[in-house]
Every structure is written in structure tokens, then in C-alpha cells.
Amino acid sequence: MRWARIMGRGLLVGALVMAGYAGAGAGADAAPPGAAGGRGPLTLVTGRDLTGYLQPVLDGWNRTHPDEPVKLVELPEAADEVHAQMADSLRSGSSRFDVLNIDVAWTSEFAGNHWIAPVDGRGLPLDRLLPSVADTATFRGRLYAMPYVTNAGLLYYRKDILDREGLRPPRTWAELEKEASSLAAKYRIGGYAGQFLPYEGLTVNVAEAVQSAGGSILGGDGRQTTVNSPAALEGLRFLTRGVTDGWIPREALTFKEEESRQAFQDGKLLFLRNWPYVYNLASARDSAVAGKFGVVPLPGPDGPGSGVLGGSNLAVNAHSRHQRSAADLMAYLSSEGVQRQVLTDGGLPPVWASLYSDPALIRRYPYLPVLEESVRTARPRPKSARYEQVSLVVAAVTYDALALRQTPEQALARLQRELQDVVRGG
Incomplete structure (x- = not known):
């Protein structure tokens, strides 16, 4: 997902994709495992910081740690390039x-x-x-990272339209379907959209539907495939039914985060599933829906659903020569003061629970209580090395179901087989 591009445009990135760099190889700058553990200068690598908040945060560390200064390295915005460069560097x-x-989804892979x-x-x-945030930093029962930024999907809705019709925002899938079907046609706009192009965003949308129905894609250890279940079928049917019945417009099958955000912001959608960063952009002076929308937790079959956790974690390179200093830097970046800066200066959702009930922050960011509720009920993406x-497999197979090339039953049976091949030995 284009997390880094999103980060520079508004408040709160969905699942921030941070990355590494294809280093010079395992030559002069390589250290054997076990040789690390000392103190000294550090390099922090991250995806492009388009808000410019992170360097001042690191300047605070450098002023008090002159013998352990941190150098910031920023990398490209594109998630696939970022992941490839990081994997190449670490693999070497x-x-x-x-x-x-x-990215929180990479913690299990890297661990x-x-x-x-x-x-x-x-x-x-x-x-x-x-x-819920702490779980993103673990793999097979062991802690491998420190949560730094969090995120969860939200449901944006046209408050002006629902108020005019005397309706409340949907809490269940049935309510969403009914309102999206009837009001979309009446007001000549699309009913509901998420991120349905076959990429990571579709994996997130499918995972949210499956787990909201009580299902899962993989077992807790990441070695068992659990997706071919009645609960998963209920979740996938919810999405495919939207396309079949028309309350999910076919155009939504081409949407990533920004395309779906723009459609809602232009007044072309009644409901939108997206990350919290949309709030500020949709509230901007040039937005067609400024002052006309609201935000609630994602709905589920019988009440509020379960979102997927986004955000980023801090991890230490297993070959770092200065792991003690790195551990102290992680503690600094996860302190309350820096976490407050993460929100106020970086526009990103912090991981400290107390900040979500801070009256001054709520006045500035009125949707924080809704975001907190969504984060608390959200779950990590499937954990797998x-x-x-x-x-890639989840997105490709479920897209065929959304495009009505396969039935949900056929898609889940195929997904079960293909995921078994992927996770075998993982």
C-alpha cells in the first residue's frame, strides 16, 4: 500500500510501510551474529518521512547522547521497492x-x-x-519489536444524508447493505467501497471481513491454513454480494487507498472503509463532504466488526554491532513524550493508551475515541514468515471472487490449497 505517500498528505497513515535499504552486502559492513551488543553510533532506517517530524525527534536523542548519535536514512515511498530493499539488506x-x-505485517517475516x-x-x-497493539510485535510467542505507530480501519459515512433520512450509521452488515442499497440509488452515488484492487489493501479488507465473522486465514503459528471455513465464507459472501447486488460499485474493484478516499471526498460514495488519515483530507476546505461526514467503527455480522491493525514497529537488526544503544533508542522512541509528538507533529496514531483519553488531544482530534475503540478490537494480519x-495469494484469489469469476465457495477452496503450499515449512 502507498503508506508513505499517504503519510505526507494527512492525519494518520494506515499501516505505515517503513523499510530498509539494499546495503553494500555482507562485506566490510557485515557483522557476524553474536558479535553485536555494544554501544555506539546508530542508523535508523525508515520509509520516506514526508511530514518531517522524525528528524527533530532524533535531534532530541542526539543532544543527550553525543557518543551514540543517530543518523536517519529515509528510503523510497513505494512499498514493494521498500520491502525488496530491506529484505536484500537483511538477507545479506x-x-x-x-x-x-x-510495517507491522513484516515483523513475523523478518523474525x-x-x-x-x-x-x-x-x-x-x-x-x-x-x-491489541503489542501482539503485532510478537512472533510465535516471542517479542521481536516495539510498537511505534498503530492504525485501524474505520467506516466513513455521509452524516448529512443519514440525518436527512432519520437513520443512524450502520453497526451491522445488514444495516450497511440496506442503507447502501436504498440510499445510494436515491442519491445517485455509490453505496460502499474499500480497497478492492488485488494488492495488500484487498488482503486487509478480506481479513477484516473474515475475522469480523469469526474466522481466520491462518492459525496462530502461521503454519496452518484455516480460511476454508463457514465464517470465512460468510465474510467473503458479504463482499461479493455487494458487487452482485450493486451496492459496491464495479469501479471499486480498481480502488486503492487514495482512489477510494478521493471518491468519498468528491461526494461519490455513501460509505467508505479506509484508514484514519482520510479524516483530515475529507475535512479540508476544498472537500465536497467537509462537515458532512462522520466516522464509526467497522460493522460486522451482528454488531461492530474487527479491523486489521496497521502501523509500524521498531526492530533491531540481528547483525547490528550496537544493540545496547539500539535498545535504548527504541525505549526513547516509545516514550510518552515522543509518542505525543508522533501524533501532534507527525500526524500518526500513537501506541500509548493514555493519549487517546487526553482531553486536549481529543479537542484537536475528535475522532480519537472512535479510533481507540477500533484499535482495541482490531487484530494483526496473518502471521507468517x-x-x-x-x-499475494489472498489478494489474487479473492479478487477473482469479487470480479465474479469464481463463487466464494470455489475461491475459498482454492485459497486453502494455495496457502497450504505457501506456508508449508514456513
């Missing part, structure tokens, strides 16, 4: 980068490949985090 055994700001070091959580404020392949 390079120690060029010490601390890595990685499973032994590219990042296990984390001693005793010096980290894990007890101050939103409970082969997550990239898992996501």
Missing part, C-alpha cells in the same frame, strides 16, 4: 542499519528469517500500550 547480513522502522533480534521488553513501556507470499 549487513550491519549498515541498526534500528528499522518496519521468522532471523533478520531481527529478539527484544528484551523489560526496559520498554509495554504495559502502557493499547492491548512468508507473509508477502500469503498476501
